[in-house]
Amino acid sequence: MAPLTSPCFVKRISPSPSGPPARRPQRQLTYVSPDSTRPQSSSWPTLHFATKGACMTRLTADSHLTVSFDVACKRRYDYVVLGGGGTAAAFVTGVLARRPTARILVLEQGSFLLPSHVQNLGVAFQPLMSAAAATPWRSEGELDLVSQVPFLGGRTLVWSGSVPEPSRDHLRRWPESIVDDLDDHWEEARSWLGARPATSLAAEFGSLHEQLRDRVFDVSRRNPHLLTPRRPEELDAPLAHPEDASGMTSKFSAIGPLLRAASEAPAFDIVTSCFVEQLVGHHGSITHVSTSLGSLDIGDAALILALGTSEATGLVLRSQNTVDAGHAGRNLAANSASFFMCRIPRDAFAGLSTEGPELAALYVDGRTEQREFHLHVSAVATTDRDRDLERVYRLMPDMFGDETPALVTDENHVVLIVHGLAEIAGKGSAPDASRIEIDSDITVGRFHLDTADSEAWDSLDECADQILDRLSGGASIEYWERTSRTWVSRLESRRMPFAFHETGTLWMGNESSGAVTDEDGRLRGSSNVYVLGGAAFPTRGSWNPFLTMVALSRRLSRTLEQSHMVSG
Template sequence: MVAPDSQADPAGGLEEILLATFEEAAAGDFDVIIVGGGATAAVTLKKLLQLAPDTRVLLLEQGPYLLPDHVQNLGVVLQPLMDRAVANPWRSEGDLELVSQVPYLGGRTLFWSGASPQPTAQQLAGWPKSVVDELDEEWAEAKRIVGVRRASELGPEFGNLNSRLRQRIHEGTGPDSQLVLPADPSLLDAPLGMAATTEPGATRKFSAVPLLFEALAGHRGSVAVLPRCKVVGLACEDGRVTAVRTTRGELAVGGARIVLATGTVENTELVLRSLPPSATPLAGSNLAGNAASFFNCRLPRAAFEDLATDRPELAALYLDGATEDREFVLHLSASATVDPGRDVETVYRLLPDVFGEGTPERLTDPDHVVFLVNGVTELAGVRAADSPSRVYLDADGATVGAFHLDESDRRAWDALDRTTDEVLRLVAGDSALEYWSPEHRRWESEPVAARRMPFAFLEAGTLWMGESPEESVTDLHGRLHGLDNLYVTGGALFPTRGSWNPLLTMAALALRLARHLAR
C-alpha cells in the first residue's frame, strides 16, 4: 500500500512516483483486487470509490506505464504506436488469427477507435432480461464517463462534408439494400467516445489511464496500482480464491473479492489455468467477435461543393446492416483539407480508425476527399461445451484462440463487402473512386482485392453470464459459478455479440458490478 506521505525519487520515473511496488501490495489489506488496467477496471474502480470511498483496492496490471492518455490525444508523432505497441501471447487456429493485446496500463483504450453505440433491445435479446433492465439504469452514466457524442457535435470540422455524405447515403439507399437506416438521418452520425474539454472546441478521446490516475490522486492511502505484475493463476480452496499468483510472487487474498477485468482471452485463460475442467465445463466456449474489411479510397475534392478552406472538413458515419441471422456495421470516415501542415493534427485527433502506416498523410491530401472505410461483421458464438470457436489450453499449456466461421458468418461478411461498395457508389456519384494499394504503395482505379483483415477482434462471450451453472459460466452479476469471491467483467460476460463496438456496454456492465460490490 502506498502511504499518503510516502516519498519517491523523481529520477525513478512516473511509475515509482505514482504506482505501488510489489512489497507494498503484499503488505496491504484490500477489500477488492482488480486484475487488469483497462476500461472495465478503470470504470469499476471509479464507481466503486464513488459509492464506497473507504474501499481498499489493489489493481494489478501486467504491463508498464506507456502513455498518459489515448494516443490520438497526444499528437500525430505517436501514431506508429498503434501498430507497434502490441503483443501476441497466444496461439491462433481456425479461419482467423486472434487480434493482438496491448500489454500496457490502459490496454486497448490507448488506441481504440472511439465508436460507442448503445446496443438496441433487439441486439440484447439473447441476454438475461434482468441484466438488460438494470443496464437501462447505467447507460446515461456510462456515456458521461466515456464522453459519447455524435460526430456532428464534435465541432465545426464536421460540417458540409459530413452532412453531404449523410444525405447521399440516406436518400440514395434503395429498398433492396441490406443497410438498416434510421428514419432520422442525423442518427447516421457516428457515436464517438470523445468528450468536450475545458478548452473551447477541444475534444478528448476516452482512455482508462486518466481515470486510474484520478482514483490514485483522490484515494492516495487506499488505492494501489501495481504495474509489471501479470496474474498467472488463482489459488482456490473451499469455494473461494485464497491467493493470486503473479509473475512477481503470490499475494494472499484474505477477505477480498477478486475482479477479473482484463480482456476476454486473458480472463478466460486465468479461469482455465486456475480451475479444473469439471468445475467450469463451459468456460472458453461461445467465443464470439468481429471480422473486418478495411481500406482507404478517395474522390476528387471537386466531387463536393462548398467545402470549407479555413479548416479541415471531416465526416464520421455509422451505418448498420444485417443479414437474416447476423449483423454488420460500416464505419465511414472522411477528410478534406487544403492545408495539410495546418490540419494534420486536427484530422488525426478527431477521426476514428487512423491506424496504419502513412494514414495521417493520406488523409491530408489537398486535392482529394480521402475515406477510411472500416466494415465490421459479426462472428457469432455458440453457447455449448462443444462450440467450434473457443479459447482453450493446448497439451503444452499454451493459450489458443480458435475462430471457425460458419456459413452465416461468411454470408454476413460477403453482404458487408457488397454493401460497402454500394455505399461508395452512392457517395461517388459521377466521380471516379481511387483505392490505396498497400501492396503497390499507390492509388489505383480498381478496388482493393485484399480488403479483409486476417484477424478477429473485439472478442467476447467465453465466460458468459446466466441463471444456472448448467447453462452459463458466471451468474447474473458476473460471479463465477462455484466461487464466492471471484467476479468477471468485460466482453467475456456477453451471452451474445453483434457487430457493435462493445466498449460502452462493457462500461455499463462495470458500473453495474461496482454497485453490487459496494452493497
C-alpha cells in the first residue's frame, strides 16, 4: 500500500523493559479539539492532534454496523478475519460475492474514525493524515518500521491511491502457480478499486500533465536506469478512484465496502477496539484467539490474518507455543524512500489554464542491475488558491504534511511533490536477513541495507534530479526545507528515516524454500490459519503493493469458497 509520508511520526515505544513480559496495557486515544481543552478518550494508542482552523468531532459508526464482543462470542462463523483494513475488505467482499450468507467476523484493533478517505472529506480533515498514525513497535536497524493507522479502514483512510500492476517480470521470483493465479484476478482487483489513469479522473489533468509527461518520457529514453514505456501515456499514474452511482469518482478507502457489507450481509459482523494478543489451539488447529476483550472460541472457522506485515508477524511470533512459526520474521523486505517538494516558476510551462487548477500525476519506473525503484511525480498549478484549494486537495495523490495544502496552491509557481521508493530486498531465511522479532512482547524491526539496496537508493535520487532538470527547462528550482520552513535552492536531505511497504516475513512458497506459508498462504503446521497482505509476499520490488494484495485476497476467497462448496 502507499506509504504514510508525514515526517511527523513519533516513536511511542520505550526501550525494552527488564523482567518478565507484562500483559499489554489498555491503550487510550486522546483527541484535542480547538473548542475544548478536555481530552476525549476511547480505546487504542495514545495520539494527540488538534485541527487547524476547524472544529472536528470524532465520528461514530451506527451501532447496527458493529456488534459487541460478547455477541460475537455467542455466534459461529465460517471465517474470522483479523484486521479491518484493505486486505480484509477485499477478502470479505470476495467471499460475499460468491456466498452472500457466509458467516464472517472481523476483529479490528481500533475504533471507527472516518466514513471515507480523508481527502474525500475536505481539507479541514487533512491534519488526521499524520495524527491518526501510531507506532506500537521498536526499530533497531538502519531504518524504522513505518507507523500504522489503527482504525477501521487502516492505511486506506489516508493512502495515495497508487495501484500499479506488477508485470510478470516484477514477479519473476514468485512461485509460478501464484503468478498464474493472479492473472485471473487482476481485472477483478482493478474494478473493485476503481483503478484508472490520472487523466481519466478529471479535466484538471490536462496541459500541465501532458507537458510534464512528455518531458519525463524524453528523460526516460536517455537514462539507462529508467524504463522507457512504449508511449508517453503509459507514464500516467494509475490511481484508485471508484465511481459512485452519479458517475463521480472519489479516492478509494476500505471503510466504504466494509460498512456496506455490515449493513447488507445478513451474517457479517465487525467488532472494533479488539486487539488480538495470541492464537491458541492444539495439534496445529487454532481454536481460540486471545484478545484485549477476552477469549474468542472460533470453532471450525478459518482464521484469516489480514493485518499489516508487522502486526501479523508479531502475532505469529507471540503464538509460537501453538503454531510452528518456522522462519517467521525473516525475509523482511521494504522500500527506502526519498520524499520532497519543490517549485518551478509558472512561466516555465506554456498555456496553463487560469480558469481552474492544473494537475499532474506520473509514475516512473526504474531499475538497477539488482534492484527496482520508482518515482511518483505530482504537480499543481493554480492562479487562485481560495478557489482551487478544495478541488486540489481532493484530486492530488499525495497530500501528507500539515503544510502541504497551502504550499502546493502557490499562485506564482508550479509545485511538484516527488516521492521515490527503492527496493530493500528480503533474503529469505538467511541469518543476516532483515527481520522482525519479538522482545518482551514488543515487536522489533531490524532493517539492514546491503550494497545493492544502497545503490538503488542512490540511483533513485540521481534519476529524480535528472527528471527535475528536464522538467524545469532551465528555470530555477526551489525546495521546501521542512526544518527551517523555507524555500531553499539546495536540499540537504530528502531521505526518509522509515522503511515503507514492509513485506515478506510470512512468505509463501514451497516447503523446501523455507517459506513460512504454503502457496495458498496457509501457515505451515496449521490447518486453519491463512495470511494475507504484504507479509505473504515471497519477494518485494518497489511498486505499490496494494493492487497485488487485493488480487491475492480475492484469490484466497475463491480458493476457500471452492473448498467450502466441495465439503458442503
